[in-house]
Amino acid sequence: MSPKSSLSLICVPVTEPSVGAFLAMSEAAVKSADAIELRLDYLSQEDLPALLTELPRRLDEWGKPVIITFRPAEQGGMRSLSLEARLDFWRNLPAVIVERIAYADLELDLIEHLDGRALLPWEKVICSWHNFDRTPGDLPALCGRMLRTPAAVIKVAAKCNRIDDCLSIFECIDLVRPDRKVIALGMGMAGLMTRVLALSRGALLTFGSLSRGAESAPGQPTVDELKTLYRADKLDSETEIYGVVGYPVAHSRSPLMHNAVLTALDRNGVYLPLEVLDVDSFIRDLVRPSTRKLDWKLRGLSVTIPHKLNVMKHLDFIDPVALQIGAVNTIVIEGNKLHGYNTDVNGAMSPLEEIVDLTGRHVAVLGAGGSARAICYGLSRRGARITIHARDQAKARPLAQEFSASVASLDGFKSDAAIIINCTPIGMHGHSEGQSPVPDADLSGVELVYDLVYTPKQTALLAQAERSGCRTLGGLAMLVGQAADQFRLWTGISDMAGVMWKALGGSKE
Numbered sequence: 402m403s404p405k406s407s408l409s410l411i412c413v414p415v416t417e418p419s420v421g422a423f424l425a426m427s428e429a430a431v432k433s434a435d436a437i438e439l440r441l442d443y444l445s446q447e448d449l450p451a452l453l454t455e456l457p458r459r460l461d462e463w464g465k466p467v468i469i470t471f472r473p474a475e476q477g478g479m480r481s482l483s484l485e486a487r488l489d490f491w492r493n494l495p496a497v498i499v500e501r502i503a504y505a506d507l508e509l510d511l512i513e514h515l516d517g518r519a520l521l522p523w524e525k526v527i528c529s530w531h532n533f534d535r536t537p538g539d540l541p542a543l544c545g546r547m548l549r550t551p552a553a554v555i556k557v558a559a560k561c562n563r564i565d566d567c568l569s570i571f572e573c574i575d576l577v578r579p580d581r582k583v584i585a586l587g588m589g590m591a592g593l594m595t596r597v598l599a600l601s602r603g604a605l606l607t608f609g610s611l612s613r614g615a616e617s618a619p620g621q622p623t624v625d626e627l628k629t630l631y632r633a634d635k636l637d638s639e640t641e642i643y644g645v646v647g648y649p650v651a652h653s654r655s656p657l658m659h660n661a662v663l664t665a666l667d668r669n670g671v672y673l674p675l676e677v678l679d680v681d682s683f684i685r686d687l688v689r690p691s692t693r694k695l696d697w698k699l700r701g702l703s704v705t706i707p708h709k710l711n712v713m714k715h716l717d718f719i720d721p722v723a724l725q726i727g728a729v730n731t732i733v734i735e736g737n738k739l740h741g742y743n744t745d746v747n748g749a750m751s752p753l754e755e756i757v758d759l760t761g762r763h764v765a766v767l768g769a770g771g772s773a774r775a776i777c778y779g780l781s782r783r784g785a786r787i788t789i790h791a792r793d794q795a796k797a798r799p800l801a802q803e804f805s806a807s808v809a810s811l812d813g814f815k816s817d818a819a820i821i822i823n824c825t826p827i828g829m830h831g832h833s834e835g836q837s838p839v840p841d842a843d844l845s846g847v848e849l850v851y852d853l854v855y856t857p858k859q860t861a862l863l864a865q866a867e868r869s870g871c872r873t874l875g876g877l878a879m880l881v882g883q884a885a886d887q888f889r890l891w892t893g894i895s896d897m898a899g900v901m902w903k904a905l906g907g908s909k910e
Contacts, residue, residue: 410435410466410606411634413624414617416443418479420451427459430611433624435634436466436503438608440617441490442478457497466503468527469494476508477531477618487511491520499525504554512550519551528552532559533588533619536566544573548581554605556584558618561592564677565686568694570595571602578603589620590651591676594644596622598671598697601636630660631671641670641698643891646683646712647705650674652831652856654905655703658884661904662897670700680708684715690737701891702732703884709771716741726775731887742890743775748883749853750779752874757820757849760784765818767811767838768825769797772853776824777804790814814839821866823852828860837861844869855880858907877905 413430415437417423423444430437444452460467471490472478482490491505499505499521506527507520528550530543536559537543547555555577561567570587577583582605587595599607609624610616627633645655651674659672677683686694688702704712709728713719716729717738723729729741753759762785766773769791777800780787787806791797794808801808809816811825827838834857842865844850850866855876863873885898 409600409604409634411600411624411627412436412438412466412468412606412608413611414438414440414470414608414615414621416440416610416615416617418443418445418448420444420448420455423452424455424459426611426615427463430624431463431465433611434465434609436468436606437463438468438470438506438617440470440472440479442470442472442480442482446480453495453498457495457501460498460501467501468504468506469498469502470506472506472508477533484511484514488514488520494521506556507552509547509550512552517551523551524553526552527554527556527584529556529558529584531557534560536561536569536587538569540569541572541576544576548577552581554582554584558584558586558588559592560619561587561589561595563679564591564594564675565679565682567592567595568686571598571695574599574602574604586618587620588618590649590674592620593622594673594675596620597627597631597633597673598636598640598642600633601638601640607633630656631673632660632664633671635669636671637669639669639698641668641700642673643670643699643701643703644673644675645703645705646675646677646680646708648676648678648707650676650705653705654855654880655884657904658881658901659888662888662900665897665900666894668892675702677708680711681715684712684739688732688734689715689739690734700734701887702734703887704730704732713741715739722746722778726778728771728775730883731890733890742887744883744886744890745772745775745879746779747886748881749776749879750783751882752878753820753822753849753851754783756872756874759820761786762820763788763816763818764820764822765790765809765814765816766806767791767814767821767823769793769800770824773824774800776822776853777806781805785820788816788818790816811838814842817846819848821847821850823850823854823860823862826854828852828862829854830856835861837865840865844871847871849874852876853879877902877907881905 413434415426417426473482504527509530528547570585573585609627610621645653663670685692719741723743731742733740764785766789781804789797789801790809790811792811797808825838826832849872851874852860852862853876854860866873881901889895
């Protein structure tokens with residue numbers, strides 16, 4: 402891995418279409434970022450002269466590195482610009498501006514058209530290339546072509562449709578350094594790790610938007626996320642890497658919890674959302690120490706839907722609890738071996754046992770999927786009586802038989818259970834928010850209702866239970882519990898649940 406650049410910057414692109422808004426956003430960006438990129442292609446031909454007239458004074462005031470970009474639409478810009486129009490812009494850029502900016506971003510096709518002739522001082526030129534559809538297999542060869550230009554900085558940005566595409570992005574950083582400065586980024590959710598880790602691997606800068614909706618490229622995090630959540634400007638070649646593996650994974654709250662703990666401990670580590678479609682190639686090329694193609698200090702992974710079962714065949718050791726449940730949600734990398742665990746059981750049971758004694762209690766479990774399996778395992782070992790309520794009772798019967806439970810219908814729910822645990826996704830944001838798995842049920846005799854859904858925090862089922870006078874427990878309790886147990890397995894450090902609760906914006910329920 403290349404050492405961290407001596408000048409590693411988080412750069413905010415300015416992306417407003419009017420002069421007033423453009424300057425206001427620039428002022429805000431200067432306060433938040435290490436550098437700013439002025440995307441002048443966002444301004445109309447009529448507004449551009451006014452901005453250029455005002456710019457020299459602002460550049461003196463800002464006192465931070467500024468990049469000017471004038472991108473054509475076919476390369477991700479906001480204006481239709483001919484090659485001649487782009488050449489005219491750079492030829493006529495006032496010298497007083499050229500003197501004050503750090504860099505000018507010129508696309509590869511424009512630079513090759515120049516054939517060595519200088520529009521601007523080459524030490525101020527970024528040679529850039531973008532592909533918003535895919536990461537081509539010959540990306541390193543393209544970098545070689547760019548290195549044949551006189552530009553001081555080589556920039557490549559390509560859409561990562563698979564997390565494996567990040568390997569080519571990182572290869573470009575290693576290829577270009579140390580001869581030139583380099584910017585190499587993967588666009589899209591699968592490429593997020595390249596944006597967070599770019600500085601630690603020697604890139605000149607990484608881009609972060611000023612706010613949601615102000616991104617200049619897909620998958621661009623905010624500057625606050627880069628600085629505060631991921632601490633991207635503090636990472637280096639010794640940083641320990643953790644992450645959550647799943648698809649989709651953008652919604653995951655795990656990065657909030659684990660990065661908060663790493664920050665609280667002042668530990669040189671980062672936790673990343675890793676969008677993985679093919680878990681087999683991911684384990685081979687990015688995880689297993691003996692076969693991975695990336696030099697990074699990967700220490701542990703959370704595993705979520707849909708990979709909890711498929712990942713098991715790649716592990717060298719699986720904890721008996723995970724074997725019994727038939728799912729792994731935690732991987733610990735120990736030497737050259739991959740060890741698998743399941744923290745869902747303890748994560749779900751611990752907050753429940755703090756409220757009630759489960760011995761001999763009748764518990765109604767709603768659903769018969771993977772979450773229900775972990776819950777039934779935990780309940781059975783604590784001496785509870787279990788009834789599994791499912792719409793597909795045939796699917797529930799093997800689960801019931803394994804854990805000595807009864808089976809009943811979820812439709813028209815009726816039960817004398819003291820505790821109800823919802824293991825279905827019904828009520829989840831983006832799935833069926835506002836719905837309850839037992840909409841017409843009388844819950845007045847129920848002691849406790851536990852909903853594993855945690856987004857939203859107050860589900861329709863929990864609201865229904867509160868109206869009936871029941872005690873309630875939300876899914877964040879399980880989320881925090883299983884995450885704290887994961888962190889313990891990776892690092893040996895316990896009792897971090899309080900930090901995780903705070904990161905989620907609340908306190909222990």
